[in-house]
Amino acid sequence: MKSFLSFSLLLLATLVSAISSTGDRLLAVLDDVAEKATYSKFLGDLESRGFKITYETPKSESLSLFRLGERKYDHVIFFPTKAKGLGPNLTPNLLVQFLNQKGNILLTLSSEVPAATSLVSLLTELDITLPSDRTGLVVDHFNHDVLSAADAHDVLLLPVPRPARPDVADLFASGAPADTPIAFPRGAGVLLGAGPLLTPIVRAPATAYLYNPKEQAEVLAADELFGAGAQLALVAGMQARNSARLAVVGSAEMLSDKWFDAKVTKVGEKKEVPTYNREVAKRVAGWAFQETGVLKVNWVEHRLNEAGPGANVSNPAMYRIKNDVTYKISLSQWDWDKWTGFTVPANDDLQLEFSMLSPFHRLHLAVDAAHSSPEATAYTASFKLPDQHGIFNFKVNYKRPFLTNIEEKNTVSVRHMAHDEWPRSYVISGAWPWIAGIGATITAWLAFVAVWMFSKPADARVVLKKTQ
Amino acid sequence: MAPKRHNARDITPSAAATTQAGPTTAGTVPATAAVTKPYRVSVTTKDSWAQVVGNVWSHYLKTTPQRTKLIDVFMAFLIVVGALQFLYCVLAGNYPFNAFLSGFSATVGQFVLTASLRMQTTEANKSDFPSVSPERAFADYVVCSLILHFFCVNFIN
Amino acid sequence: MSATSSSSFDLLASGGRGKSSRTLLRVVILLFIAGAAIASRLFSVIRFESIIHEFDPWFNFRATKYLVSHGFYNFWDWFDDRTWHPLGRVTGGTLYPGLMVTSGVIYHALRALTIPVDIRNICVLLAPACSGLTAFATYLLTNEMTTNASAGLLAAAFMGIAPGYISRSVAGSYDNEAISIFLLVLTFYLWIKALKLGSMLWGALCALSYGYMVASWGGYAFITCLLPLHAFVLVCMGRYSTRLYVSYTSWYVLGTLASMQIPFVGFLPVKTSEHMPALGIFGFLQLLAFLDYVRSALPSGRQFQIFLWSIAGSVFLIGLLGLVVITSAGIIAPWGGRFYSLWDTAYAKIHIPIIASVSEHQPTAWPAFFFDLNMLIWLFPAGVYLCFQELADEHVFIVVYAVLGTYFAGVMVRLMLTLTPIVCVAAAMAVSQMLNNYLSLKSPKPEDHAVVEGADVTATKKKGGLKSTNKPVVGIYSLLSKGVVVTSMTIYLLLFVLHCTWVTSNAYSSPSVVLASRMPDGSQHIIDDYREAYQWLRQNTKDDAKIMSWWDYGYQIGGMADRPTLVDNNTWNNTHIATVGKAMSSREEVSYPIMRQHEVDYVLIVFGGLLGYSGDDINKFLWMVRIAEGIWPDEIRERDYFTPRGEYRVDAEASQTMKDSLMYKMSYYNYNALFPPGQAQDRVRGAKLPEVGPTLNTLEEAFTSENWIIRIYKVKDLDNFDRDHASAAAFDRGHKKKRGGKKRGPRVLRVE
Secondary structure, three states, X not given: OHHHHHHHHHHHHHHHHOOOOOOOEEEEEOOOHHHHHHHHHHHHHHHHOOOEEEEEOOOOOOOOOEEOOEEOOOEEEEOOOOOOOOOHHHOHHXXXXXXXXXXXXXXXXXXXXXXXXXXXXXXXXXXXXXXXXXXXXXXXXXXXXXXXXXXXXXXXXXXXXXXXXXXXXXXXXXXXXXXXXXEEEOOOOEEEOXXXXXXXXXXXXXXXXXXXXXXXXXXXXXXHOOOEHHHEEEEEEEEOOOOOEEEEEOOHHHXXXXXXXXXXXXXXXXXXXXXXXXHHHHHHHHHXXXXXXXXXXXXXXXXXXXXXXXXXXXXXXXXXOOXXXXXXXXXXXXXXOEEEEOOOOOOOOOEXXXXXXXXXXXXXXXXXXXXXXXXXXXXXXXXEOOOOOEEEEEEEEEOOOOOOOEEEEEXXXXXXXXXXXXXXXXXXXXXXXXXXXXXXXXXXXXXXXXXXXXXHHHHHHHHHHHHO | OHHHHHHHHHHHHHHHHHHHHHHHHOOOHHHHHHXXXXXXXXXXXXXXXXXXXXXXXXXXXHHOOHHHHHHHHHHHHHHHHHHHHHHHHHHHOOOOHHHHHHHHHHHXXXXXXXXXXXXXXXXXXXXXXXXXXXXXXXXHHHHHHHHHHHHHHHHHO | OHHHHHHHHHHHHHOOOOHHHHHXXXXXXXXHXXXXXXXXXOHHHHHOOOOOOOOHHHHHHXXXXXXXXXXXXXXXXXXXXXXXXXXXXXXXHOOOOXXXXXXXXXXXXXXXOOOOOOHHHHHHHXXXXXXXXXXXXXXXXXXXXXOOHHHXXXXXXXXXXXXXXXXXXXXXXXXXHHXXXXXXXXXXXXXXXXXXXXXXXXXXXXXXXXXXXXXXXXXXXXXHHHHHHHHHHHHHOOOOOHHHHHHHHHHHHHHHHHHHOOOOOOOHHHHEHHHHHHHHHHHHHHHHHHHHHHHHHOOOOHHHHHHHHHHHHHHHHHHHXXXXXXXXXXXXXXXXXXXXXXHOOOHHHHHOHHHHOOHHHXXXXXXXXXXXXXXXXXXXXXXXXXXXXXXXXXXXXXXXXXXXXXXXXXXOXXXXXXHHHXXXXXXXXXXXXXXXXXXXXXXXXXXXXXXXXXXXXXXXXXXXXXHHHOOOOOOOOOHHHHHHHHHHHHHHHHHHHHHHHHHHHHOOOOOOOOEEEEOOOOOEEEEOHHHHHHHHHHHHOOOOOEEEOOHHHHHHHHHHHOOOEOOOOOOOOHHHXXXXXXXXXXXXXXXXXXXXXXXXEEEEEEXXXXXXXXXXXXXXXXXXXXXXXXXXXXXXXXXXXXXXXXXXXXXXXXXXXXXXXXXXXXXXXXXXXXXXXXXXXXXXXXXXXXXXXXXXOOEEEXXXXXXXOEEEEEEOOOOOOXXXXXXXXXXXXXXXXXXXXXXXXXXXXXXX
């Protein structure tokens, strides 16, 4: 119950301080600070959600991500910049270091301005590939906006991104109206490596492809095609092992005021519909800046599930083989402005491993309603420890796209039976004959000794008689 | 004829004596089987075997003092107890092995110690034990037995 | 010190004083001997400090601390989760607790007497204290062998200072052998006593002493084999007696039960072949006793005896056959590998490299005998010869022990220890015999001799000695020859003392945790890298940081750094050791998953290249390879670590496998930086190293001690972005990753 108290205190503390679960210091890097007017709605939304935005240009002397080795900002957003490099304060190594220190990055590309080399290097390190010219244009001759790009076909209209797999959390599409498309104007796409840390958020339609309007304006040879179809990610997310997040938005323009309010018409349709861009921008930025999909472990408790001494001790360091134990873990999810209980999706499973070198048990963790609250959901599993002593880990390893990695490891030692924990011989019926044997031996011995002592003088008389 | 019959008469009690003393050879049942078998092969050996047993028995009755007989009764009892335990182990398995060991070895140990006592208190062996008087032997015996019992009870848990 | 004892001969010889003053003199001499035995073992404390030595003692020390602080029952049930990570060790059930319990009892006794003593000092000084007791026990044992009191004193003196024993009992060498040699000698003494008197009580005392010995040292098997052998030899010599029956059976029954009380031994006495001789002789004696009784019952039955003996033979054969059958059926464990290696010294090297890799399991070199025993080694056969002269039961024991002990000592360096007591006893008998003959000033008259000899003969006849003990009357009449022999003997004794002192101070008093070297000006320079590194670990790492090192250092890390280790000197799990060996001898890419799986945080290696310290890990590396090869013959091959010409090299010529191995990389990582370019030199192997040193990707250097003897590496975490460590490290060094998917061949499509 103590943990509950401290947990609720913690909850209160987070409620008053910030909107993002990790911090509110946001750095926006623009070519020109005046440019922010283009994205005023997007940035305004961020500010209204509690972020404190600092605007800097890459050339600025005062720009630095770190101060005395600590992060100065919690999040960085990069808008397209014309300069080839970003200067000594934003080298790829510094950006990697920023991510390693759990900073988050939102990075926007554009088909008109090649991405800065240091960003390209960063993305390459993360196995996100840009076209070799550092930019490119995604076009789709079947899914473009006929109002604004009737000829160029470079404003793509995309459906609201549904999760790629049923077990992926639906953070971006839930609650979206049925036919409001996302406008993706004049953007570039990236290719994602096969690693589990990368997840596409918005993928290009099957008919889209990327080309370089300057060099490949006339002919696009098949072997020079950078990417096409669903392989091309227009908006992508990367969550590092330490849960730092990086989102790549292929089109910076998509976040501009213009496209927030624009009306678009799909190919073959007449109806003008508003875009879904504002909501998507909010959700992508919200995900990148740890406002959604953030999980945390409130507490973990394991205890002996049998009567006897030690039954009331929470999280003991040592168990005995074949003990019955119960494991409980409480999880919460940060949902824009509050912690809610985290419910595992219906077709997913939260599992507990009990492992030494390899798992001895892998168990389903069931919801424990008794210890749950609106802010936190508790999961529990009970089992019998294996008949093997050693140093074991209770391990909950829950890593899903878009959700904070949960890797909770609690080490316990499982000892052997102590010398007085074995069943006594008199408990085992098989041993009774031998106990009786000892008993008979000892009793007879006592009798013998008594008779011996008693018979001694008589013996002497016998000897006497014999001699007589 | 007369001595022969006398012998024949004597065999009946001596049969009891062999079953008693037989296991002493090695404390195990197969040993007696091995002992008895070869002597059924020919008449001469059978005869000598009978003579041996007869001689031993008569010698025993003649020379053994009453106290020593007391020891022998106790030893016989221990053999029975030990044999029963061993039989049970063979039939029912030795599951709590420590219990079997301690039970069986308590009996064997007690038997051996008693045999030692018997040797030390026998008049004929006096020269072998210049420094051990019968009283001393008995005290030793009690001490050793106590140690033995302690170990066995401790070991059976 | 032997000077004091030899001067005592004069007193003893000349002074026909009262019995009490002789006793007093003996007590004083024994006290002097004990004092000398203790004093000669304190070199290391004076030279260095009061510190635990070597490897195993560190574990014993740690266990003792646990015992003292947690109490006996917790110690009994101790599950040690800080060794053999992640398996843990059931320490309470897998150690011989005698040593720790002894120290604990001493500690609490001193506490009760309000003498506040640090447990460490008790541990450091326990071995010397026990050596004093050993000297006393040797005195008692020798006195049982001969009527000559001076022999006992001499034997005690020899035992006190013989280097063969000192090697295992200097102050700080807190090992099982420290107390068990005392118990060994004591058990033998009690056995001889029991056998001579035919007393159950002495047999029981012998059994208790044996039980204590079992609780202290795995070498108890030596007693378990020696006593039955002695009994068997006696029986074969036709010396069966009721005394033998009483003493042997009471020892066996009580001793076996006592040994089974130790959890580590448990059922072994009835389940393993090592203990079977004792059981067999026990059964055999029962049979003999019965037959003996029957024989006594049949005064004239010569013919029956023949039958009865044939019974005895057949039962013996049947028993042996049964044993073989049971063994092959697997009910009784066959001989352990360590015992095979006693018969065939090459066995271990082929089948159990882990046993062969221990230096003290190597066969003994000839000089070692002389080094450890000096002149005793040539007096020893003389003593054994004297035993043949009057072959009583106890002398048979000496002969049997001498034969068996010599053989074992020849097979394994470590077993020199069990040989030493008998050498001391036998040599003392020889010396005292000689001195007795030559020191008496009056020339013997023939009739004197006749009387003395006659008395001797009757005495031996009573004991059932051989008839050949009727010696012709031989006397030494010339004072000159007496003088020469006595003087030379004295000189030999003095030389022996000098040798012992020299050996003790030079060879056996180094703690091996602290190294000493001489500066050019002759002053002593202490190299303390081990403790420096262990202290670093203790202060700079998490309390549960797992340290991987070769098993030699496991106990020290546990004891000094107090950190969990993967493997240690208790080499009970060959596979786990082989896992570490594999991690050390494989490429980084192979090693890293192994280290991750075992949750290794730091890797510790010993590197002597800078200082010329030859006991380092590169020199032990081939054993790691061999042990790993034993488990993974497909992945590790010893041949790969040699150059094509079959040389074991570390320089530029070294094989690629060698250069890629983790051990090589860790040893020479950054080593070049110490030298001018191209001049890097390994002083142990006298090799010039390649100009470009190895690179490490999955590990980072955490600590290197002053003289580079200990190097500690931290295992990197998985890369935050899932890159492999090589490219992550390359990125950190400033190399940009090559861009573009096209150059890497067909791109892997992402499948969702």
